[in-house]
Amino acid sequence: MPKKRFYRARAHSNPLSDSQFPVPVKPDEFDWSEHFPAFFPATEPEDNAKDLKVRFADIGCGFGGLIVKLALLFPEKLMVGMELRDKVTEYVKERILALREQYKGQYENITVLRTNAMKYLPNYFEKGQLEKMFFLFPDPHFKEKNHRRRIISTALLAEYAYVMAIGGILYTITDVQELGEWMKSTLDSHPLFEPLTADELETDVCVELLSTATEEGQKVERNQGTTYRAIYRRIVAPKDPAGA
Amino acid sequence: MEEIGGEEKMKAGKSMAPALIAAHPDGSCVVVAVGAALRIFNLLKEEPVQVQDDTLPAGHGDVIRAVAFDLHNSLFASVGDDKLVKLWDATAWTCIKTVRLSKKASAVTFSHDSAWLLVADKFGIVYVFSTVRHDAIHKPVLILAHCCSIITGLCCSPDGKYIVTSDRDFKIRVTKFPENPLTGAHDIHTYCLGHTNFVACVAFIGFQGLLISGGGDATLRLWEYETGALLDTFDTTDEAGVSGQSQGTRAVVAVAVSSCNTYVGTILERFEGVLLFACDMVERQLSLLQKVLWSENAPPTSLSFDSGGNLWLVSGAAETVEMGDEFVTPEALAVAQVQAQGIAMAAVTHVQVVRDCVLLGGTSVPGGELLLHTLQGHQAGVQDVTAATEAAELAMKNLLSKRQYTAEQREHRKRMRNDKVVSLAS
Ligand SMILES: C[S@@+](CC[C@H](N)C(=O)[O-])C[C@H]1O[C@@H](n2cnc3c(N)ncnc32)[C@H](O)[C@@H]1O
Numbered sequence: 101m102p103k104k105r106f107y108r109a110r111a112h113s114n115p116l117s118d119s120q121f122p123v124p125v126k127p128d129e130f131d132w133s134e135h136f137p138a139f140f141p142a143t144e145p146e147d148n149a150k151d152l153k154v155r156f157a158d159i160g161c162g163f164g165g166l167i168v169k170l171a172l173l174f175p176e177k178l179m180v181g182m183e184l185r186d187k188v189t190e191y192v193k194e195r196i197l198a199l200r201e202q203y204k205g206q207y208e209n210i211t212v213l214r215t216n217a218m219k220y221l222p223n224y225f226e227k228g229q230l231e232k233m234f235f236l237f238p239d240p241h242f243k244e245k246n247h248r249r250r251i252i253s254t255a256l257l258a259e260y261a262y263v264m265a266i267g268g269i270l271y272t273i274t275d276v277q278e279l280g281e282w283m284k285s286t287l288d289s290h291p292l293f294e295p296l297t298a299d300e301l302e303t304d305v306c307v308e309l310l311s312t313a314t315e316e317g318q319k320v321e322r323n324q325g326t327t328y329r330a331i332y333r334r335i336v337a338p339k340d341p342a343g344a
Numbered sequence: 345m346e347e348i349g350g351e352e353k354m355k356a357g358k359s360m361a362p363a364l365i366a367a368h369p370d371g372s373c374v375v376v377a378v379g380a381a382l383r384i385f386n387l388l389k390e391e392p393v394q395v396q397d398d399t400l401p402a403g404h405g406d407v408i409r410a411v412a413f414d415l416h417n418s419l420f421a422s423v424g425d426d427k428l429v430k431l432w433d434a435t436a437w438t439c440i441k442t443v444r445l446s447k448k449a450s451a452v453t454f455s456h457d458s459a460w461l462l463v464a465d466k467f468g469i470v471y472v473f474s475t476v477r478h479d480a481i482h483k484p485v486l487i488l489a490h491c492c493s494i495i496t497g498l499c500c501s502p503d504g505k506y507i508v509t510s511d512r513d514f515k516i517r518v519t520k521f522p523e524n525p526l527t528g529a530h531d532i533h534t535y536c537l538g539h540t541n542f543v544a545c546v547a548f549i550g551f552q553g554l555l556i557s558g559g560g561d562a563t564l565r566l567w568e569y570e571t572g573a574l575l576d577t578f579d580t581t582d583e584a585g586v587s588g589q590s591q592g593t594r595a596v597v598a599v600a601v602s603s604c605n606t607y608v609g610t611i612l613e614r615f616e617g618v619l620l621f622a623c624d625m626v627e628r629q630l631s632l633l634q635k636v637l638w639s640e641n642a643p644p645t646s647l648s649f650d651s652g653g654n655l656w657l658v659s660g661a662a663e664t665v666e667m668g669d670e671f672v673t674p675e676a677l678a679v680a681q682v683q684a685q686g687i688a689m690a691a692v693t694h695v696q697v698v699r700d701c702v703l704l705g706g707t708s709v710p711g712g713e714l715l716l717h718t719l720q721g722h723q724a725g726v727q728d729v730t731a732a733t734e735a736a737e738l739a740m741k742n743l744l745s746k747r748q749y750t751a752e753q754r755e756h757r758k759r760m761r762n763d764k765v766v767s768l769a770s
Contacts, residue, residue: 126537218491222535255489262532
């Protein structure tokens, strides 16, 4: 396992500043096969039975705790962690490779990408591609003038709705009360999302992982902090029965 | 908005804004916007027009960055670095209303039914206003946003269904035009992806769902905006290597479509001429019809077709006053206003007309000498116009191009930022 301390990074990156990483011009120009070699066998002809599209995205995945858990829960789904910080991304990359090495045949369905998810999601995903999006313990950006850096906002929800499938689920959790309320009210007022019912939350296997799977979640749990969840479904726009 | 290192900001100094030209869709007049001023010539009466602005503040206080006519109601809008949005009656040329944004504006357009005015600011936010003279809402309402990008082009599809926005991050976004714009446009229909550098301009052609764009990758592209499919790409690189400056590609900076869709006019950075294309609506292809070149005059900064098929071109630029985005006192604003109007008055431009792929010589343009005198300003010296134009193009390119830094430079920039904070605090 890679040692986390060798991958110390700045606590925060400014998501609004330009960074240096390649970004595909459009989704079909991105080569996922090197990320999922077990799913894209080099020799055999393409296996049509397999869904070769990424369906889950963990936005701001940090050290990758969530995708590592989800990998075994949904072994047939391809999923990606997206992370802005270079060193943290490198750590997750190493972590996944180590897991694949240690547990042969497992963890082949997860990968990590260094990118700015506030800017480039449409470069990676087609319309309606994602079945689940996760935003776990996002940076709070407390100051009013920095609210535009928040990863859940009305404008960004339009982009998330675009890459999400109708019926797909968007999960958020935070230990910052003010941010929790902000995310909830932003989602509540958005016409393309509706909250899950209590019953649905009960039966969704991902819900429990929100507070337990990630490094940030475990830290909050150790300190017995309170968490605030907002979990919503992508719906068809009202007065738009076709959903096109 | 990107954070630009303090050092760089200073080196750039005052920037220049390119001159703009727009022909009224009813053929009654031509407008040149240079600096903070609108210069208008009435083609029917063959006389200059003075605008009348009784709103507050009267007139623009810094360079105008974008203008637009609506199609049906004889409305005109101008927006700029003074953060003001001015809506004009384009028959009487009186200002209908002035609204202030919190940031500098970068693009403006009308909805296809003329009921709404849409304005993009430099932080990638698009605001909407009613074009009704006395509507109840005086504040700009946010309709959509491109997160942390600069919106370069903004237009509403002729079928009334979509808002199209282009940005510096190579994207063109097609958003559904909402039933009630005041509650926002949340439904992104598709993206048109394919440009490999900033997108500089977008325009619709015809009524069969086609969109044209141009950008920093020197291409002109044809799209089906319903699906986002790229139909054709024309690389202008080979066409534009005429004046010996073969190094570096030239961005496609502006595109205009003639009223019967016969011609697509395109201008390039540092290029003394205009490329005229035809768009085959059946084959859905672009083909180069004609290169109209001139060697003795400045490269055009803006173009517009009038209803009679004349293609109007302007060259030139004016210096910005640069009030910054922070709070400024009313006194400082008033001083800037005077300064901006002074700069605009002195600014010279060069106006030319192309008809049926031929450049009309000197005073044989519609409106003749009086028109040129009105729109160009004092004795338009070619050298002055060229120098100003080049400065404006460089400023635009710097703003839109991705900067490439080595790791070392990035570290240096980071340190410089911290230094700045410390020195301000002490
Ligand atoms: C507080 S951490 C939470 C990490 C992880 N989700 C967890 O629960 O442990 C937030 C993470 O989001 C990342 N991040 C912030 N803005 C981002 C963006 N625009 N795109 C991708 N990642 C981003 C940060 O670098 C950081 O690692």
